[in-house]
Amino acid sequence: MVGYERVPATERFADASLETVEAVLSEAAKMCEEVMAPLQRNGDLDPARLENGVVRTSEGFAEGYRAIAEGGWIAASAEEASGGMGLPLTVTTCVNEMMSGACLALQLNPLMTQGQIEALEHHASDELKALYLPKLVTGEWAGTMNLTEPQAGSDVGALSTKAVPNGDGTYAITGQKIYISWGDNDFTGNVCHLVLGRLPDAGPGTKGISLFLVPKFVPDENGEPGARNDLRVVSLEHKMGLHGSPTCVMSYEGATGWLVGAENDGMRAMFTMMNNARLGVGVQGIGVAEGAYQHALAYAEERKQGKSETGNILGHADVRRMLAEMKADVFAARSIGLMLAVALDMARATGDKSWAARAGVLTPIAKAFGTDTGIEVASKGVQVHGGMGYIEETGAAQYLRDVRVTSIYEGTNGIQAMDLVGRKLMDGGEAVFALIDSIQSYIEDVKGDIPELAEAAWQASENLRDATEALLAMDVADRFAGAVPYLKAFARVLGANAHLRVACAERNSATERLARFYILRMLPEHASLCAQARAGALVPAEDFAA
Amino acid sequence: MVGYERVPATERFADASLETVEAVLSEAAKMCEEVMAPLQRNGDLDPARLENGVVRTSEGFAEGYRAIAEGGWIAASAEEASGGMGLPLTVTTCVNEMMSGACLALQLNPLMTQGQIEALEHHASDELKALYLPKLVTGEWAGTMNLTEPQAGSDVGALSTKAVPNGDGTYAITGQKIYISWGDNDFTGNVCHLVLGRLPDAGPGTKGISLFLVPKFVPDENGEPGARNDLRVVSLEHKMGLHGSPTCVMSYEGATGWLVGAENDGMRAMFTMMNNARLGVGVQGIGVAEGAYQHALAYAEERKQGKSETGNILGHADVRRMLAEMKADVFAARSIGLMLAVALDMARATGDKSWAARAGVLTPIAKAFGTDTGIEVASKGVQVHGGMGYIEETGAAQYLRDVRVTSIYEGTNGIQAMDLVGRKLMDGGEAVFALIDSIQSYIEDVKGDIPELAEAAWQASENLRDATEALLAMDVADRFAGAVPYLKAFARVLGANAHLRVACAERNSATERLARFYILRMLPEHASLCAQARAGALVPAEDFAA
The missing domain is CATH 1.20.1410 (I/LWEQ domain)
Incomplete structure (x- = not known):
């Protein structure tokens, strides 16, 4: 339906036959069902919290993360040179959808790492790549994105974080960043922050922005986590949902950072990461929509109602109307997300600019429509449940509270x-x-x-x-x-x-x-x-x- | 715009001139702004809870309730014979909207009492009226509606609560009811439950249902709260929002009740109460929408953004689009609610069946469109706030979580x-x-x-x-x-x-x-x-x- 057959017909993705992809996806599905889905409520009931400056994650999230990492699902599309499987982004997109539907709060962690890997693959020096990529791809370390500041939200160019050269090729990063998803955790050996900042002589606006890699622990000579860097989590936000994902206020206090890409060229590198993340966030919406649909359908089948001809509330035309809208829109949103993923894979495999142009058009549509669909379908899922939908124990409301942020973040x-x-x-x-x-x-x-x-x-x-x-x-x-x-x-x-x-x-x-x-x-x-x-x-x- | 001038032109409502109404509304507005609005966050952060079988309400709610009662806002439309002001329902509708926008969780309490008063005025015996109405109208006692049972939600006819005649004109009520809004509180002297039940010889379905008034404390010979009745709050629900409003599972264990209306004619009385409540719930949606709109507009004005021509985010065409949709829909929904209120007032004042027929058409529209508008506008309010909308401290998310139930309850x-x-x-x-x-x-x-x-x-x-x-x-x-x-x-x-x-x-x-x-x-x-x-x-x- 989205023309996937063209992808394995390219040299780059010749190994990713439909047969291989199906095998990969059914492995991922198993992990999502058995490991991640049972964690969904934990994230809500036992939110990530800050204890003495350290983030403590929800019960079971550490084990869940380990399963994701061991399955190779952190970044299945990472290049083989980085230790990845080199699979098409289309495959990662399908896996991301399933993980999002199973436990969105936890899935957001590897999604951030995926974006960081792609930015480093494209823009980092060979030394940084060699040091960081293998650890990010295996999930030993995690990655984050640091754009927003209190006075610079959608208007990224207004940011004021400073980066002063230390004279040894590194930079001292100082500033405050907000809304940092998974800014810390207690299950990876390091947390690597990609931080937008401004050099002392940089011009105003987006043209004076540079990108830095700022690890929580500075790697020692063996590439293992060494000295604690001068950065900390100041506080966690109290959010409407996604309680399992710590949303951090981060403070950089002269932290050591390494430049990614050229000086004053940070926005270009950031866009690489953001475009990846925009598809990723759109797919979060689709995953939650699918989860909410399955959940509502199961309830409708099980909820008895004597007067209806089917014996359950599926006998009501308006319940069927809602479920049909949900199902039809999940399919539409998924098809758009996958069309985009195929276009990105084809652009990468063939270098053909028309694929890149198509991807450019589809990216904002996949992000916005995917997340709008997530919210709309989750809200209809609540409605299908009737009064039970408003009671937290059923989980219908959590889908809605969790997915609500996706139409806001990542642009x-x-x-x-x-x-x-x-x-x-x-x-x-x-x-x-x-x-x-x-x-x-x-x-x-x-x-x-x-x-x-x-x-x-x-x-x-x-x-x-x-x-x-x-x-x-x-x-x-x-x-x-x-x-x-x-x-x-x-x-x-x-x-x-x-x-x-x-x-x-x-x-x-x-x-x-x-x-x-x-x-x-x-x-x-x-x-x-x-x-x-x-x-x-x-x-x-x-x-x-x- | 809704033709209110026809209402004071009737004999019944001759006192309710537009001038009087304006004076009444500005008093109510003052109470909403000064007393109720500051309680909005309390309800969310300090939810109603059950302690040793007794409901403890959110901080400040008792004082807030007292202000509502003392202002005469519990039931301004109650008949003067019942101790009310006899004002048109149109006026109560405006007051209800303002109270809903200020603090929905608390407003739901008098809304339930309003419905009970209307049902008793129409269907109860003179003795019951004389005993209960004055106390309900002043707010000394509160009222609730008990329809739903675990197996009987939208399908009310499936309910199984039993009512056995005690031989002295009273009935012994036994059964479990769920989703009982404000099923108990710690600030009124009594809580009066209107309960749907079934007599021993009653037929199946809705035709075998009778309505009973079942007080928490059986009134003594002076009409004061006497012996504790055999009913209790079993548990409170954990809801997506409206945390300040205790949603109770109620157990009736041979509790003493009094018949309201004729035996097996309970649905008719219940419909009186429900129709009133449907307008009331639609207006809850409108009130929250207005609150969310004002809140989002204030944020948009205050949120600085250098690049915009207005210096704030109102300079963004898409922010203005959202605010314009919000404002235009609040107006549309309000006009429908008020058209219905005027039709109900005219039907009551003139007995003209065409007004009643118009009200019949408008009731489901006012309920559904009012509450859909509440949800949609509150969600846009979150979106206008950007990332701040997802953070609970701003209050934007609470509007959405609170109002989400209104498209579910009351049908x-x-x-x-x-x-x-x-x-x-x-x-x-x-x-x-x-x-x-x-x-x-x-x-x-x-x-x-x-x-x-x-x-x-x-x-x-x-x-x-x-x-x-x-x-x-x-x-x-x-x-x-x-x-x-x-x-x-x-x-x-x-x-x-x-x-x-x-x-x-x-x-x-x-x-x-x-x-x-x-x-x-x-x-x-x-x-x-x-x-x-x-x-x-x-x-x-x-x-x-x-």
Whole structure:
């Protein structure tokens, strides 16, 4: 459905046949089911806590982490030279989805490490790579990302952390960072922080930012954790959910750091890490959505209700409506995430710029739609449970509380949408129109099979093309005001394409009926979303004055 | 905007002039701001707890309750004969909204008492009225509703609580009830439970249900709390939010109860209470939405961001988009709640059946759309805060956790929608079409003023008429599958009408711009909602089998 067969046809990923991938995924599934899923409630009931400056993690998380590391699931896509399996990102994406659905709080730890590995692979010196990558890939050490400061959230360029050269090639890092996911733990030998900072002579804004690797323990001559670095966890946040994941306020007090990439070129390296993480966070949403769906379906099957013809609440049309929306949207979001992963793998394997351009368009959509779907599906999961959904013991509410952050971190979904209609349209829409063309060309091929659905999907993609042209003609304020609905409309069209593909492959099945449900009931939303996208800003800031 | 001027034009409510109402509301607003709002976080951080079988409430809630009672806000609409002010329900609705926005957990207590007062006024014997009503109206005693049992949630007819005549006119009540909001407290002299139960010879289903008043303390000969009745709180639920409101599992162990209404006629009395409570719960959603909106707007104004032209995050088009959606939907939901309150007041004051029929249509819409709006706006409020929204200290997340239950209790929003397309269309659509006619007749009057908006609103109402006709032609399974989107489309049309009214009254103002935003950006959703409503069920139960 997402054209994975092209990936093992490349030289780089020749070993990753569908057969191999299936074997890998069923191993990962086993670990998720047996080891991670039982930890989900622990993270909520026994939150990570700070004791005398040291983070203590939830009961069982250390063992769970060990199972992830031993299975090779920290970074299955890391290059073989770094000690990884060199598997396609598509495979890691599937594994990440399963891990997220099983225990999101714990999964966030290796996700951070994955991003760090990718940033180091691309931008670090050979010495840093040789020292850090093998330990990160095996999970012996963990990685974090340090961007945000109290005065610099979405506006990264406002950060003020200082990096002063020590004269020996290292830098003294001083500043405070907030919202640092898994800023510390009690189960890895070291915690390696990638920290954005500013050199003494650096210019203002994002162009004066450099990236540093700052380990909790400075490696000794054997590469083992040595002296304690001058950094500490100041406090942990009290969050709505994801209690098992310590969200740290970090203080760097002249900590020793090593430059990653060139001076003042930190944003480029950070973007490598962020793009990886954006797919990763989108997939967190999809994983939680799948978990919440399975959980709600199991409840609906088990919840008896005498009056219904099925004997359970599945006999209620509105319960089926909710479950069908959940299932159809999980499928749509997953297909978008995997399309992106395939595009990234193909870009890497072939160097073809059109794959990279496609990945650029799909990244904000996968992040925002994946996480919106996570929140929406988890909320419907609560609703399917009725009163039980509001009671914490059932776990339905935890999915919602945990996943709620995913539309915020790694760039809010508003930021993603602005990226899509801003930076990603700076080519005049070329990459977007190419994607729409490829969708339409597919629909042309199958329109004889299921004309009613194909026609609706084609018309929606044509409306998306029109909305894209309308946005291109707008000034930036109006375009940004329509960014979020435009992104959602785009996701609806991509989802319809995926549903159509599987419906054509499995005629007269539950699959086709779900595709029909999606295309006739959910796809029509794209029209009002396009109307919103095209309407412009309408309400100026001064109208909000009291 | 909702035609309140008709209410004081009736004999019954002649005293409730707009001037009086404004004075009453500003008193209530003062109490909400000064007394209730500061208690909001207490309820969350210091949840109600069960100690040796006794409920201990959150810090400050006892004092807060006393202020509500002393202000006369427990039941401002109770009849003067019961010790109330006899004010229109419209006024109580406004007060309830403000109290909900200030501290939802505490407000739920008087809301339950309001419902009980209305049920007793309509159905109880004169003796029961004389004994209980004055104490309930002053807040000396509190009231609760006991419907749900573990095996009987939305399917009330499956309940099994027994009521055996004691031979002296009282009944011995035995059974377990769950999800009893404010089933106990430590600040009222008595807690009066309205309990649904079944007589020994009663038939099955809802026709064999009777309603009983079961006080925690049996009143003595002076009407003061006497002997402890045989009922107890077994446990409190651990909920996603609303921690300040104790949600009790109640056990009745031969407790003495008094019949309310006739034997086997309990559902009718319960419906009186439930209809009142449905408006009340819808208004909870609106109140929380208003609170979350004000909270998010204050944050957006205060959150500095150098790059933005306004110096704060209001300079971001997407932040303004979210705030505009929040503000526009709060207004739409409030207008629907008040339209319903006016209809109920007019029905009561005039006895005119067309007002009652209108209220019947509006009740499920006010409940479901009010609470959906509460959830949606609170979630956007979290999003406006960015990372801070996920941190509990800001309070944004608490609005979302607290309000999440409102789409579940008092009949899930799915049940509301089924009521709208089922029972409320049993007149062949007469009441619905009358409401659409009145909307269209208004639009006709003003279409010269703002043609673009009037035309869009008229077209939407026409599409709603078509969708209504389509539903009337469907079998019940397809109709129920479309119930929720139909209800939402209906709310969109009603909201457009309200926005149009105020826009015509205040041309070229922020009000008109917000109406334009609503009608051009949010109203278009009605079209895809109508498409969903008309599409039928599509996915059968067996498709969900694994």
